[in-house]
């Protein structure tokens with residue numbers, strides 16, 4: 001029986017083909033990771049593909065302004081370019097308040113895909129975010145890599161099936177002939193299905209590996225989809241008092257922290273009490289009779305500011321408070337599930353993250369809308385991409401002082417530690 005199995009080389013070939021198949025599968029997966037996905041994962045927290053500033057500049061037209069070579073080295077390590085005295089690099093660094101853009105964990109091919117997406121953000125599906133005026137010419141769209149890969153993948157499977165079938169026919173024929181010649185009764189498989197099962201039985205490890213690869217490949221896509229459930233990105237409810245961030249934080253430039261003061265030192269950011277409003281609205285009483293826009297409709301200042309007075313049971317004539325104040329029922333917009341721990345102070349104070357990175361340009365919104373998806377993927381992707389702001393942070397200074405130079409070099413690749421590396425991917429950090 002041993003002699004017979006040795007003769008049939010199909011199991012070795014089968015191994016080779018399973019290997020090729022899983023390799024192709026990985027290729028397919030990495031190809032489907034297109035520029036848009038890469039941009040969203042690595043850059044969107046700080047850049048738009050339009051002209052709008054987020055943390056960094058809007059990237060519309062950047063490929064015309066800068067050479068490909070410049071962009072590649074900038075994206076991989078902008079700090080190095082600034083240090084080397086590159087004129088453009090230093091200028092943009094100065095313009096953006098000397099914030100170092102962290103080195104991005106992307107390779108050359110991925111950078112090309114991202115730049116391609118920046119050039120044509122409206123190819124395929126409509127891109128989220130502002131449409132660049134005059135941009136997004138669909139006729140110049142590059143062919144999609146994805147579809148080609150699907151064909152290659154399909155062809156590989158077809159080839160595999162044909163090969164198994166042919167090898168199987170010859171193999172069975174050989175085994176039967178040998179058995180006959182040696183005067184033994186043939187006991188092996190006789191059909192394609194039986195021999196396939198025999199091969200699988202003899203190659204359990206590889207079959208398991210392939211099943212796992214296929215399963216998780218599919219599962220990850222499924223999970224990607226499932227995580228979209230219950231996502232309220234863009235949620236933009238009207239509020240009982242038509243309070244406009246555009247007027248207060250935008251036009252009047254009131255600092256976010258004036259009203260959301262607890263963001264810097266506590267877990268929640270909180271909504272200010274009406275007493276905070278009264279610091280100004282005792283005097284600004286809306287008697288000017290002006291109107292303003294909120295969610296595309298016109299409202300009277302007098303009426304909206306009167307609502308503050310009503311809730312506080314405040315009499316504008318006598319300037320006294322009554323005994324029947326009632327709370328305003330602000331509609332909560334951002335809402336993480338109860339099993340998630342999130343702290344504003346950790347991000348705003350220790351992590352030095354700007355409100356706008358997570359909430360978008362609130363100072364341009366009359367009605368606040370949820371800007372980020374608030375999914376686990378969103379948290380984790382930022383933790384993977386963002387460097388911990390170690391500089392001038394007493395806690396880290398002390399830690400660094402205690403490290404040996406060798407260890408420092410080892411943990412601080414490119415002089416950068418990401419949030420992931422300090423434990424930002426540990427389940428228990430975010431889940432109760």
Ligand code: HEC
Nearest residue numbers: 042043046055056057062075092093096098099100101104
């Ligand atoms: C943590 C925030 C952050 C992330 C993430 C980030 N950038 Fe930047 N980027 C900046 C800032 C800030 C600047 C402005 C220059 C400076 O301050 O050093 C900048 C500048 C740039 C510039 C130069 C623009 C110009 O006008 O010359 C390019 C190009 C760029 N980023 C591309 C990218 C790409 C591509 C990614 C994703 C792979 C990315 N950035 C991720 C913050 C970020």
Ligand code: HEC
Nearest residue numbers: 248249254255256259330331332333334355359362363368
């Ligand atoms: C004058 C006070 C004031 C200022 C200044 C202010 N806010 Fe607000 N903010 C409020 C009030 C009141 C609400 C609740 C009503 C609403 O959602 O519009 C609110 C709601 C929010 C929400 C939504 C909260 C939720 O329900 O999930 C976010 C996010 C927010 N503010 C961010 C900011 C940012 C960022 C800035 C600075 C650019 C800022 N705010 C400046 C008073 C203020």
Ligand code: HEC
Nearest residue numbers: 242243244247252254272276277280284288292301304305
């Ligand atoms: C630092 C001063 C300041 C604070 C604090 C402040 N406001 Fe105002 N508010 C203004 C100014 C200035 C205007 C614009 C008045 C004008 O244009 O005549 C205004 C306008 C308004 C208006 C009419 C326009 C709009 O934005 O809808 C409402 C309603 C209003 N405020 C509500 C509030 C509420 C509610 C709070 C507390 C959460 C608050 N304000 C806190 C200064 C303030």
Ligand code: HEC
Nearest residue numbers: 256260263268269270334335336342347348353354355358
């Ligand atoms: C790293 C991302 C991130 C940054 C930076 C950030 N926030 Fe938030 N913010 C969130 C998340 C996530 C929630 C939802 C929290 C929840 O539901 O428990 C939230 C909720 C809020 C709320 C609703 C009330 C609350 O605390 O749940 C307000 C108001 C708010 N943020 C304002 C701000 C302001 C102002 C800043 C800047 C000083 C800021 N945020 C910075 C992510 C962020």
Ligand code: HEC
Nearest residue numbers: 341342346350351357379382386388419422423424429430
């Ligand atoms: C814009 C980028 C960004 C986003 C989005 C973000 N984080 Fe963070 N997070 C950071 C930074 C930066 C730090 C490091 C703060 C420090 O220096 O301690 C951090 C730290 C943390 C820590 C502490 C980790 C540790 O090892 O001590 C927790 C917990 C955390 N984040 C939870 C969340 C959750 C939950 C979300 C999503 C709802 C989220 N973060 C979204 C940037 C982000």
Ligand code: HEC
Nearest residue numbers: 226227337340374375376379380383424425426427429430
């Ligand atoms: C940086 C913060 C962070 C880390 C680290 C993290 N999670 Fe989450 N996780 C979240 C947030 C935020 C949500 C809520 C997502 C939503 O509501 O869409 C979530 C949701 C979940 C859910 C529920 C799925 C759902 O759709 O609501 C499970 C299960 C989960 N996480 C498991 C894990 C496991 C296991 C780990 C460790 C491998 C982990 N998480 C690490 C932030 C985190």
